[in-house]
Amino acid sequence: MKTTLNPKNKSVTDTLSKTNWNKSGKGESSFKKATSVKCLLTVPQKASKQKADSKARLEARISSQVHSTIKRAAEIQGRTVTDFVVHAALEAATKTIEGSHVIQLSIEGQTAFAEALLNPPEPNEALKKAFDKHAELIGNNG
DSSP: OEEEEETTTTEEEEESSOEEEOTTOOEEESOSSEEEEEEEEEOOOOTTTSOTTOEEEEEEEEEHHHHHHHHHHHHHHTOOHHHHHHHHHHHHHHHHHHHHHOOOOOHHHHHHHHHHHHSOOOOOHHHHHHHHHHHHHTOTTO
16 A cells, blocks of 8 residues: 655545556546545644645545445435545444443443442552652642
8 A cells, every 4th residue: 555645735645556647637547347436534633734624535446346335325315425435434433433432341340340439449559659759759739
C-alpha cells in the first residue's frame, strides 16, 4: 500500500496498485476484475493547523459483486454509493471505538467492583510509599 499526501488540498490517498491519471483526474486502473470505490472523508483536525473543511480520500478495490451489492443497498436508502459507504464505515468505526471503552462485567464482577468502591481495602506498603513520594514531590495539596 502506498500513501501519498496532496499538499494543495491536504488530502491523503492510500493506493494499493499503480494508478494512471488522465486529464480529468479520475483514476484508471489496469485491474479488470475489481472496481475502484473512492470516498471523501472529513478528517477531524486541529482548527489552528488545518482548514475546518479539509477532506481526505479513501480508496478501496472491491469485486464487481460487492460493488453491485453496495450500489443496490445505497439505492434502497436513496443515497449515493459514496454517502452510503462513508455512513456505513463511520457507523462501524464509531461502534468499534465506543465498544473499546465499555467494560462489561458479570453480576459477580459488578458486585466485587461496587464492594471495592464502597469498602476499599487498607492501603498496602507500596501505596503508602507512593503517597509519601507524591507528597514529597508535589506537596500535600496536589
